[in-house]
Amino acid sequence: MTVRNGSCGCGDLKYSVEGEPVNSVFCYCKECQIHTGSDKWFGVWYPKEKFKITSGNPSIYARKGMSGKDMNHLFCANCGVMVAAEVTAGNFYSVGVSTLDEFDGLAPAMAIYTASAPSWAVYPEGVPKFDTLPPGMGG
Numbered sequence: 790m791t792v793r794n795g796s797c798g799c800g801d802l803k804y805s806v807e808g809e810p811v812n813s814v815f816c817y818c819k820e821c822q823i824h825t826g827s828d829k830w831f832g833v834w835y836p837k838e839k840f841k842i843t844s845g846n847p848s849i850y851a852r853k854g855m856s857g858k859d860m861n862h863l864f865c866a867n868c869g870v871m872v873a874a875e876v877t878a879g880n881f882y883s884v885g886v887s888t889l890d891e892f893d894g895l896a897p898a899m900a901i902y903t904a905s906a907p908s909w910a911v912y913p914e915g916v917p918k919f920d921t922l923p924p925g926m927g928g
């Protein structure tokens with residue numbers, strides 16, 4: 790069983806994820822742009838029980854997602870880095886790939902919320918793009 794470890798920028802907050810992600814997504818929604826300072830967030834999705842905080846205590850910022858259900862951002866109060874967001878609408882965590890210690894073999898499988906992307910957004914090659922979410926997902 791693959792276990793990957795990750796941490797925030799200062800190392801106060803550490804986590805692990807088990808197994809392979811169920812999805813890997815470039816999200817171009819406005820919130821992700823704000824939180825990353827970039828055109829997108831690269832999140833790998835893990836079922837809730839596969840994500841564990843192993844050190845430190847995350848601060849939580851809750852907001853309403855597009856679905857109207859809570860998105861709980863887990864971030865480090867010391868350095869401000871968000872390591873993951875709990876998507877309660879789907880019962881999974883979207884883990885920030887940039888916070889994983891190593892991310893060999895992880896690549897985006899789709900681009901979502903591209904309707905909100907800036908005109909200068911950069912898209913991965915060869916993966917489907919969706920204005921919002923793929924049909925049948927979320928909602």
Ligand SMILES: [Zn+2]
Pocket residue numbers: 797798799800801802865866867868869870
């Ligand atoms: Zn930190």
Ligand SMILES: [Zn+2]
Pocket residue numbers: 816817818819820821822830902
């Ligand atoms: Zn987003």
